[in-house]
Amino acid sequence: MKNMMKIKYVSLFVASVLLSACGGSNSNSTTSVDDDTTDFNSFVVGLIQNQTSDTAEPVDINNLVFEFEAGANPGVNEDETAFDAIL
Amino acid sequence: MTIFHHKKNLIAATITTLALGGISTLVTTTALASSHREAPFITSMPKVDGSDFYMFRSYETDRENFITLVANYYPLQAAYGGPNYFDMETDALYQIHIDNNGDAVEDITYSFRFQDVVNDLQLNIGGEQVSVPLKNIGPIGPDTTDTDNVYVRQTYTLDQILGDRRTGGSTAVVNTASGSSTFRKPMDNIGNKSISNYSDYAKTHIYNMTVPGCATAGKVFVGQRDESFAVNLGEVFDLVNTNPLGPVDGESNVIAGTNVLSIALEVPITCLTQGSEDVIGAWTTASIRQASVINPFPDADNNKAASVKGGAWTQVSRLGMPLVNELVIGLKDKDSFNASEPMNDGQFATYVTNPTFPMLLEILFEGIAVAPNLYPRTDLVETFLTGLTGLNQPANVVGSEMLRLNTSIDAKPAASQNNLGALGADTSGFPNGRRPGDDVVDIVLRVAMGALIPDATIAPNRTAPLTDGTTLNATEFSNEFPYLRVPTAGSIN
Numbered sequence: 001m002k003n004m005m006k007i008k009y010v011s012l013f014v015a016s017v018l019l020s021a022c023g024g025s026n027s028n029s030t031t032s033v034d035d036d037t038t039d040f041n042s043f044v045v046g047l048i049q050n051q052t053s054d055t056a057e058p059v060d061i062n063n064l065v066f067e068f069e070a071g072a073n074p075g076v077n078e079d080e081t082a083f084d085a086i087l
Numbered sequence: 088m089t090i091f092h093h094k095k096n097l098i099a100a101t102i103t104t105l106a107l108g109g110i111s112t113l114v115t116t117t118a119l120a121s122s123h124r125e126a127p128f129i130t131s132m133p134k135v136d137g138s139d140f141y142m143f144r145s146y147e148t149d150r151e152n153f154i155t156l157v158a159n160y161y162p163l164q165a166a167y168g169g170p171n172y173f174d175m176e177t178d179a180l181y182q183i184h185i186d187n188n189g190d191a192v193e194d195i196t197y198s199f200r201f202q203d204v205v206n207d208l209q210l211n212i213g214g215e216q217v218s219v220p221l222k223n224i225g226p227i228g229p230d231t232t233d234t235d236n237v238y239v240r241q242t243y244t245l246d247q248i249l250g251d252r253r254t255g256g257s258t259a260v261v262n263t264a265s266g267s268s269t270f271r272k273p274m275d276n277i278g279n280k281s282i283s284n285y286s287d288y289a290k291t292h293i294y295n296m297t298v299p300g301c302a303t304a305g306k307v308f309v310g311q312r313d314e315s316f317a318v319n320l321g322e323v324f325d326l327v328n329t330n331p332l333g334p335v336d337g338e339s340n341v342i343a344g345t346n347v348l349s350i351a352l353e354v355p356i357t358c359l360t361q362g363s364e365d366v367i368g369a370w371t372t373a374s375i376r377q378a379s380v381i382n383p384f385p386d387a388d389n390n391k392a393a394s395v396k397g398g399a400w401t402q403v404s405r406l407g408m409p410l411v412n413e414l415v416i417g418l419k420d421k422d423s424f425n426a427s428e429p430m431n432d433g434q435f436a437t438y439v440t441n442p443t444f445p446m447l448l449e450i451l452f453e454g455i456a457v458a459p460n461l462y463p464r465t466d467l468v469e470t471f472l473t474g475l476t477g478l479n480q481p482a483n484v485v486g487s488e489m490l491r492l493n494t495s496i497d498a499k500p501a502a503s504q505n506n507l508g509a510l511g512a513d514t515s516g517f518p519n520g521r522r523p524g525d526d527v528v529d530i531v532l533r534v535a536m537g538a539l540i541p542d543a544t545i546a547p548n549r550t551a552p553l554t555d556g557t558t559l560n561a562t563e564f565s566n567e568f569p570y571l572r573v574p575t576a577g578s579i580n
Contacts, residue, residue, distance in 0.1 A: 047378040048397025054180075055253045056399035058377050083380045086395050 037067035041082040048086050122406050123162040125413040126421035134176040135373035137406040138162035139316050142369050142490050143522040144498035147567045156183055157351045158371035164346040166575040170222050172275040174241050175201040178396045179375050186368040187361040189481025191430040196248040205239045227274050228288035241272040247299050258299035273310040278578025286573045301358035306568050312349040313572035314342050315523050317559040331553040338556025344575045351569035356494045366481040368489035370407035374400040402426050407489035409527045414444050429487030439467045445535050459537035459546040479519045492520035501561035523570050524561030529554045
């Protein structure tokens with residue numbers, strides 16, 4: 001279940017990057033399903049897994065509202081497995 | 088002690104005649120210290136903190152047709168800082184950008200990446216092979232490859248990128264002698280027992296380099312050097328708690344004896360200029376990956392580092408003209424400036440046209456110091472954003488902050504250089520580029536209060552020979568590439 005959640009958020013992130021690359025806004029595009037916030041952990045994982053290149057542009061985060069307690073364990077900010085995919 | 092306490096002296100003070108040789112527009116800059124820890128965010132990342140940037144016609148014998156570029160990073164190193172000392176950041180991109188047509192966009196970028204080379208030195212302790220805790224367990228040198236006693240050293244690669252820094256065509260610069268695209272960085276100056284003749288050892292790390300598309304070889308060196316800036320730093324930031332009308336060498340250079348890491352290039356002039364335009368602009372940047380995750384369980388045996396970094400390269404340090412982000416840009420915008428590109432410098436224009444620093448001096452020395460009453464400060468605009476008409480302004484300039492050099496002006500040997508640069512009738516120096524011996528602190532102090540504004544009613548303090556009380560000149564530096572001094576040793580024995 002946790003892995004599925006991560007895949008969902010990473011997929012959303014990739015979609016947002018593609019939107020941004022096509023001239024669309026990345027504002028609130030890496031959001032969770034239920035609101036306009038962005039799961040911080042998944043966002044970071046997505047950056048590292050999908051944006052690590054010498055030619056990529058940094059992602060503008062000014063219009064993102066990060067949610068630090070969402071993701072695999074909503075309401076819990078102690079998810080020690082949040083970054084296992086990249087460690 | 089107060090500034091300007093001898094008002095009569097201030098009014099009567101003479102200043103070296105401004106002889107900017109054909110310059111029709113006057114210039115001034117404002118600031119007091121270079122770019123050491125100048126912005127809030129960069130203080131957390133000293134390895135990528137660009138502190139000084141130099142660009143000048145080489146004045147080494149027989150190298151008059153070359154440009155030397157030096158970018159200093161990782162300032163204020165205490166030489167004894169073992170066992171890890173001061174390696175460059177491996178997860179960073181250090182770059183020097185050249186704009187050779189005045190459009191505020193990089194045309195050539197020299198891009199450096201660093202790598203750790205680990206030799207897991209172990210000793211047999213009671214039958215067990217155990218890794219040692221030190222960076223070296225025996226002498227290093229005298230040759231470049233004499234590193235068998237070293238646990239971890241660094242190499243680097245250098246690419247030349249034509250066009251956009253991210254998407255332009257990138258080609259490796261190679262060692263002319265070996266053809267290798269990997270260069271060695273010398274170990275830091277640990278001390279005489281580890282490296283018996285550091286000067287000679289470091290020189291073995293100066294490489295002739297073959298630059299793509301450039302018929303003549305250049306030079307490259309990256310390594311530790313002695314801090315090349317001089318400033319009475321503590322007093323300056325203590326509300327200018329010094330006498331700026333005192334002797335130019337009357338105070339202590341508090342950063343003397345610290346070290347920096349220098350990235351130095353020497354490139355033929357013809358490989359940097361474009362067409363008939365003699366003026367080039369340059370600046371240095373450092374970028375790190377956008378994301379970083381701390382590993383709670385580092386595991387060297389399984390190649391699990393203390394952190395994982397990824398994402399796009401994201402610029403965190405920018406330096407062209409000295410002192411701009413230090414004392415021109417408002418505190419709230421310093422991080423933004425470090426992340427910015429020259430093409431977007433319009434956002435910072437007010438800091439240049441309406442500078443706060445001269446007024447701060449007026450406030451600090453009420454009734455004595457008087458900020459120039461000239462708004463917008465068109466002199467500052469030329470200095471910071473366009474270059475000076477007739478000296479170092481490109482024909483089709485787009486306003487943007489960078490260090491600009493007219494490459495057609497001959498270099499002067501060290502003994503003939505005036506450390507006040509153009510203020511001292513030496514147009515081969517700052518603000519036409521910047522040489523190690525240019526005393527930019529004294530220069531900018533004087534011009535900040537109007538030294539280059541001809542009308543004394545607008546700039547009453549224009550003739551004040553202001554100084555921070557520390558000085559430097561070209562004879563204190565080497566006459567050979569990379570010019571900056573051998574670093575202070577970590578051990579005094």
